[in-house]
Amino acid sequence: MSLPVESDAVAAAIQRWENEPGGLLPLLQEVQATLGFIPPEAVPGIATAFNLSRAEVHGVISFYHDFRTSPGGRHRVQICRAEACQAVGARALERHATTLLGAGFGDTTDDGAITLEPVYCLGNCACGPSVRIDDCIHGRVNGDRLEALLAACRQPEVS
Ligand code: FES
Known part of the structure; x- marks a missing residue:
């Protein structure tokens, strides 16, 4: 059952x-x-409002990588999987990230700090491998740098 704020937001949309x-x-x-x-x-x-089947709405949601169907972690970490980044080591970075986090693409770490997602080009191709953390794009990310970035995401929020 959804929370009232969720129902209100969906109804308004x-x-x-x-x-x-x-x-x-x-x-x-x-x-x-x-x-x-x-x-x-x-x-x-939503399906009723647009005279569509639930499967059709699910199809649209699952087609677009940016749509999520569950709350994400406090930080969104996206690793570029497009060709230019793959040519300079993005695959190894993906493996490193999933090992470090104990989470695959689309998953959120157990501590709720990080949701790992794929992305297909961040417009930073000349400086790959590229990683976006929340709104910040990082270039030439190697394993050590990734480790430091992920560790920073796991720091408690200072208010
Ligand atoms: S291919 Fe990775 S930023 Fe463009």
């Missing part, structure tokens, strides 16, 4: 987009931006 041609995608983007994810409980209502 449905109201805003249900009569707009092509409104499904902006609706999903709005829900994701508001809540940080698209609650699975929201899918039936």
